[in-house]
Amino acid sequence: MKTGKIVKVSGPLVVAKDMDEANIYDVVKVGEKGLIGEIIEMRGDRASIQVYEETSGLGPGDPVVTTGEPLSVELGPGLMESMFDGIQRPLDAIRAIAGNFLTKGVNVSPLDRKRKWDFVPTAKVGDVVSYGVAIGTVKETTVITQTIMVPKGIEGTITSITAGEYTVEEVIAEVKTEDGIKQITLMQKWPVRRGRPYAEKLNPVEPLVTGQRVIDTFFPVTKGGTACVPGPFGSGKTVVQHQFAKWADAEIVVYIGCGERGNEMTDVLNEFPELKDPKTGESLMKRTVLIANTSNMPVAAREASVYTGITIAEYFRDMGFAVALMADSTSRWAEALREMSGRLEEMPGDEGYPAYLGSRVADFYERSGKVVCVGDDKRIGAITVIGAVSPPGGDLSEPVTQATLRIVKVFWGLDAQLAYRRHFPSINWLDSYSLYMDQLAPWMDENVAQDWTKIRVQAMTILQEEAKLDEIVRLVGVDALSEKDRLKLEVAKSIREDYLQQNAFHEVDTFTSLSKQYKMLKLVLAFHVEGEKALIAGVYLKEILNMKVRDKIARAKYIPETEMSKIDDIYTALSTDIEKLITEGGVVND
Structure with a gap:
């Protein structure tokens, strides 16, 4: 490993000389404590290094050692349920060593080197493998099973592979390649600035x-x-x-x-x-x-x-x-x-x-x-x-x-x-x-409801028309609007407050399935359709807006997923109450 010397420290930026053998994006160890840094610029034999730790105490003449490797992450069992800092240092492990605050120069492996994992092979001796081929599994948590894949640079025939409990560094398989026998462990490394390939x-x-x-x-x-x-x-x-x-x-x-x-x-x-x-x-x-x-x-x-x-x-x-x-x-x-x-x-x-x-x-x-x-x-x-x-x-x-x-x-x-x-x-x-709407529309219409796209467009149209009607209301007042337009404003308000507004801290309202979303939106739009029908039949707008069923529409968001039939009941009640208004001309209070 080549050693250089610091000539300048400017906050997290350190400039070192005698680094002519280093490469851009190489990881380096800076100073006596071996602070982790990365070369981000090379000018002749001078390297500009961004240091990933606090640089107070560094000065000209302090050593800089290049590792010859790019900034990489360790990939393998042990990632789930973990909390890492920006360069994959496990914060729980650092706290156990150094307390509640990051300490300079603390060197902790990202993945636990002592914990053993139960490896179950899915490949066998004699199989020809290459990068990305699955050779086994490890159950990492109760819900996630990791697939152990052949790392980059290994291609050949498996000569040994054994089930059992292993740490991330122990050899689980050996592959005969053109360059000799290569060993595979549960862990692999990958440079963070290079995307992993796909087929x-x-x-x-x-x-x-x-x-x-x-x-x-x-x-x-x-x-x-x-x-x-x-x-x-x-x-x-x-x-x-x-x-x-x-x-x-x-x-x-x-x-x-x-x-x-x-x-x-x-x-x-x-x-x-x-x-x-x-x-x-x-x-x-x-x-x-x-x-x-x-x-x-x-x-x-x-x-x-x-x-x-x-x-x-x-x-x-x-x-x-x-x-x-x-x-x-x-x-x-x-x-x-x-x-x-x-x-x-x-x-x-x-x-x-x-x-x-x-x-x-x-x-x-x-x-x-x-x-x-x-x-x-x-x-x-x-x-x-x-x-x-x-x-x-x-x-x-x-x-x-x-x-x-x-x-x-x-x-x-x-x-x-x-x-x-x-x-x-x-x-x-x-x-x-x-911009995904067009390509998602067929999936929505097939898997949620045939008219999903249609009712979505209807609802968005009402919201857009509300913005135009609001301009008129601000200029000349709500009395200038027809009863049909005033009904549209009420429906838009219902879409906003009863549908779009959502309480992240309410145990039911925090999540709404697609099927419930469809029923809720269809219910609000049904109020618009039924309301217009009543207006045409001569019912006053005030009577439509005072219907008790509107409270049920507003509270439909709090109906649990397991009781969605109640939304259908509200839909039925809405139709019934509108019919009563039309035939009797009175406000329905039930």
Whole structure:
């Protein structure tokens, strides 16, 4: 290993000389304590290094040793239920050694070297294998079974493979290759800045069901899709991300707290173990990996954290899992890029962000997708990436938001005004969009209801017309509207308050299945149709609006999934009451 010397220290940026044998993106050990760093620029024999730990105490003349390897993560049993920092150091293990705060130079292996795992072979001696081929399984948690795959660079015939209990470093199989015998362990390493290969990328046509009505109905994302959640401070970005992590129809959750406040990551740590997975009844942590690089941790590690998270997600995708990755927030990741770019004295782009901001954002989001995995069994896996963006002052024209919107296909625009009115999720239905609607429509119509797309369009049309009618009301007052238009305003209000508004902390309302969403929306629209019928028959609007059945429509969201027949009963009661109004001309109070 080549040793250089520090000539300059500028915060997390260290410049070292005599590094002519090193390469860009090599991991180095900096100073006497061996702080972890990564070379991000080479000029002659001088290397610019971003250090992933606190650099106080470093000075010119201190040694820098290159490892000759890129920044990599360890992939294998032990990832589930773990919490890592931005460069995959296990925070629980560090706390056991050094206390509640990160200590410089603490060196802990990401995966537990002592714990043994029960390996069950699925391949046998004599099988010809190559990269990505499954050779066995390990039951990591009660709900997740890892597939052990042949790592990169090994291709040949299996000469030995044995069932039993192994640590991640012990040899489970040997393969005869052209270069001799190669050994396989339960663990493999992968460079975080290079995407893991796949056989074929597929067109995503299945929705990632989130249980959030405004998203699933109006602005859905696919399994293997990308979405952006921009919004100002206090608009509910983190709660939306948490709801995704809890309820999204994904088998694996990777949550990256990138520059997040420590108390918000604490909420995740406290909530997730207590939350029951609706599919298995087990703790949500049984299928979750947390990457925590809070705002008080070294800024350089924040830049690496998103790559650490997406590489872990790709590893589980390669096993055939559907993975949901939440990055909260990519704005703070971009700020870390800006800080390092400034210290490198690079030419700044918009608002001081580096000129390569757009390409870095694209590189990250393009690692999502639904793919046919490398291997011999045609596994299909998917990574859905949901990135929160925190534009300063809610300005969506700022560079990070714009660079993100050029890449992602779903935009959930959070509205501070809705949040102030306590309307959550505060996703603005007039500003948001999903470019997956056309490709998801056939799946929705086939698997939910034949007229799903039709009623969705009807509901969105009413909301858009409400915005136009509100302009008239503000100018000349509500009395200028016809009774038909005033009914439409009431229906739009019902869609907003009874359907789109959702309580994340209510045990029933926090999640709504697609079938219940369909029944609820159909019920609200039925009130519109029946109300118009009554108006045409001569019933006064006041009598229609005073019907007691409207309270039942408003409270349909609190009907449990197991009692959805009650929604059908409300539908029947609505039709009956409207008929009574038409025939008797009186208000129905039952």
